Amino acid sequence: MGGNNKQFAVIGLGRFGTTVAKALYRLGYDVLAVDSDEERVHAFSNEATHVVQADSTDEETLKALGIRNFDVVVVAIGQDIQANMMATLLLRELGVPYIVVKAANALHGKMLEKIGADRVVYPERDMGLRLAHNLVSSNILDFIELSPNLSIVEISAPAFVVGQTLVQSNLRALYEVNVVALKRGDDIKVPPKPEEVIMEGDVLVLVGNNEGLRRLEAEVQ
Numbered sequence: 273m274g275g276n277n278k279q280f281a282v283i284g285l286g287r288f289g290t291t292v293a294k295a296l297y298r299l300g301y302d303v304l305a306v307d308s309d310e311e312r313v314h315a316f317s318n319e320a321t322h323v324v325q326a327d328s329t330d331e332e333t334l335k336a337l338g339i340r341n342f343d344v345v346v347v348a349i350g351q352d353i354q355a356n357m358m359a360t361l362l363l364r365e366l367g368v369p370y371i372v373v374k375a376a377n378a379l380h381g382k383m384l385e386k387i388g389a390d391r392v393v394y395p396e397r398d399m400g401l402r403l404a405h406n407l408v409s410s411n412i413l414d415f416i417e418l419s420p421n422l423s424i425v426e427i428s429a430p431a432f433v434v435g436q437t438l439v440q441s442n443l444r445a446l447y448e449v450n451v452v453a454l455k456r457g458d459d460i461k462v463p464p465k466p467e468e469v470i471m472e473g474d475v476l477v478l479v480g481n482n483e484g485l486r487r488l489e490a491e492v493q
């Protein structure tokens with residue numbers, strides 16, 4: 273495990289925040305978990321390195337926690353948008369190097385970027401998109417939007433490319449997508465060789481613009 277000395281703080285222990293904090297902690301990282309609610313703090317006490325009851329909209333409190341010494345702070349406060357933004361602003365002013373914030377919607381996200389969030393995440397929207405793409409076709413295993421134009425899609429190798437090499441499959445020319453990985457059971461080829469023959473059951477991980485990916489998705493439905 274590399275880079276285990278990276279320090280994380282997660283503020284807001286709802287479903288999203290607890291999931292992030294717990295996963296980081298289990299990966300072996302130091303995690304400070306913060307929530308203003310005593311019961312939530314108590315319930316989470318064994319799931320992170322330190323679990324602290326504190327109001328993250330109070331500058332002195334954040335200073336006392338030494339929050340600026342953390343490499344990454346995740347603001348996972350959901351319902352209370354004002355608290356979410358206030359915390360983000362204070363973290364920025366205190367000089368936290370990397371601030372990730374959960375946004376409720378696009379406008380909220382835009383404001384967060386303006387006040388200094390380094391990364392804004394939209395878990396509900398992203399999960400909704402992934403689910404929709406997966407429901408459209410059982411061949412589409414996963415879908416991650418990288419930008420409004422660009423996505424990553426994981427698909428089961430469609431019948432029309434099985435038996436062909438990646439070059440022969442011509443996916444790049446036909447759909448303007450690049451195969452960045454090929455998964456065969458536990459074996460993952462990154463990047464796959466152009467002369468690799470695609471076999472039935474292979475999973476292709478593709479990067480491309482949404483238009484090309486949509487056309488390909490329509491083909492594999």
Ligand code: ATP
Pocket residue numbers: 283284285286287288289306307308309312326327328329348349350351352355
């Ligand atoms: P999820 O969808 O992840 O469950 P949510 O959107 O419902 O979350 P909330 O439950 O509103 O999010 O907020 C998450 C947590 O943030 C709550 O446990 C709440 O106590 C905490 N919280 C709210 N305001 C503050 C604050 N100022 N400082 C610290 N924690 C806060």
